[in-house]
Amino acid sequence: MSATIAASAVVLALAPLVATGAVATHRAPHLVAREQGVTPDCRTAGGVRTCVHPARAPMLPVLSAAAAELASALPPGVVAFREVDDSTLWTDPAPGRLVIALQGHDRSRWRDIAVQNIAPELTGVSTCRNERMGELYQSDRLPDSVAVAQGGAIWLARAAGADGRMISLADESVQVADRLDARPEDQVKSYLSWALPGIVECQGELTGLP
Incomplete structure (x- = not known):
């Protein structure tokens, strides 16, 4: 790991x-x-x-x-x-x-x-982490669904003035947050409007990111 x-x-x-x-x-x-x-x-x-x-x-x-x-x-x-x-x-x-x-x-x-x-x-981080717990300890890389849930949470925390580091320090999650940060807010909200229900259920995909 x-x-x-x-x-x-x-x-x-x-x-x-x-x-x-x-x-x-x-x-x-x-x-x-x-x-x-x-x-x-x-x-x-x-x-x-x-x-x-x-x-x-x-x-x-x-x-x-x-x-x-x-x-x-x-x-x-x-x-x-x-x-x-x-x-x-x-x-x-x-x-x-x-x-x-x-x-x-x-x-x-x-x-x-x-x-x-x-x-x-x-963004369903706790649910997703529990569902994919085995993979978290058996792989050198986060499952995409966990990275998206954590990255989305980091992005939300940053939007509210926090740094998000308490949520996750994993490179994959931070990269998701950085990618969302690089997009206009209305584009991120448009993405979340259809993607968030799946993200919360641990079905988030990196390919769907804006």
């Missing part, structure tokens, strides 16, 4: 794509006990409703704007999420709802980490 693939596998293994817990800020609630009767602080922007625990209310404007930027990078009609919830609210992931762990301890990077947790869910 190449060093690049190995590095990517480590990064993916560590990246918290769908949150089951949270890293506390100094104001965060207890992370194990479920609080009863908590009224979340919510904001809607770009068609996406973003909710956080009241203790994290100062983070809401930034997180809401980031979610809206991700939604705006997708073509109309294929936006795969309508709600983003802070995991300390104890809501469950559902169709159209993403639950993420806010890394509030990292004051300089928590927004970028949140963006890079959301973006892979919009």
Whole structure:
């Protein structure tokens, strides 16, 4: 296995794509006990409703704007999420709802980490990685479907102001993202309008890239 693939596998293994817990800020609630009767602080922007625990209310404007930027990078009609919830609210992931762990301890990077947790869910990275896990460890090259899913997620993260490096460092995935970056935004959105449903199902193909 190449060093690049190995590095990517480590990064993916560590990246918290769908949150089951949270890293506390100094104001965060207890992370194990479920609080009863908590009224979340919510904001809607770009068609996406973003909710956080009241203790994290100062983070809401930034997180809401980031979610809206991700939604705006997708073509109309294929936006795969309508709600983003802070995991300390104890809501469950559902169709159209993403639950993420806010890394509030990292004051300089928590927004970028949140963006890079959301973006892979919009392109089916976790699903594709699980389906093709055997190939990831048996080949020197990523399966095309994984490269397209990861590359698309990197492109989305970049569109929302993050570097995407937490999603994947694999050459194949970065090349997909770079190729999309080199195209006009409307051309990429046109491509995603028909390709994204297949990409999410781990059926993305390099030959279909714009």
